[in-house]
Amino acid sequence: NLVLSSKGIPHTLAAFGLESFLDEAGCKLVFCLHRVSRGVSLSTTCLLSGFQAIKLCPGISRWMDLHSRSPKCIILSCFLCWVLHFMVNISIARYVTGPMNSKNMSMEKVYRYCSSYLSGILFSITAVIFLFTDGMCLALMLCTSISMVLVLHRHKQRVQHIRSSRLSPRTSHETRATHTILILVSMFVSFHALAAILSFWITQLQNPSQWLRSISVLVASGFPT
Secondary structure, X not given: OHHHHHHHHHHHHHHOOOOOOOOHHHHHHHHHHHHHHHHHHHHHHHHHHHHHHHHOOHHHHHHOOHHHHHHHHHHHHHHHHHHHHHHHHHHHHOOEEOOOOOOOOOHHHHOOOOEEOOOHHHHHHHHHXXXXXXXXXXXXXXXXXXXXXXXXXXXXXXXXXXXXXXXXXXXXXXXXXXXXXXXXXXXHHHHHHHHHHHHHHHHHOOOOOHHHHHHHHHHXXXXXX
């Protein structure tokens, strides 16, 4: 909800021509809310996938005593995600200004209702940091999803002779779970990867078109929606 409201509402207003509706404090708040909520959404989705993958492996789950520690681990992990993303983005938010205060930097290309005075070097460093963290999350999501699919496939093969005697026409629980996992990870990776590519493309253009900005916002809002 935070990702959609902090990105969608300002861009909708900007699309109707209201490009100076936020002052400097509003720009800092919207930028920080969007970056933090997007990072937390990305991280917690990967954590959920990781916890599910661990729970499907009985040996690892027993070794970590996950059934008794799971609620505490999840709460602590989510709290650390909020703190980490807040600390990373709060330092960058000080460079964000209102739309009338700065005209020449690249964040204005992505957030057309705000601007920033990030230097080229600092912008490149932050882009690399975000690219690295996003890449880690996408890789973790892929690895855990593949491991869950393999575990479910092996389990389905082990119990197949039991189900074959019942002659049940229904789809097995493992197949339905596998389809759900594959749909989730496909949407997760494709939306986030495409959004990252479009954002990078926009920052490299001198004067990106409005339709390209709108498509970037739409794609970035795809998975949260």
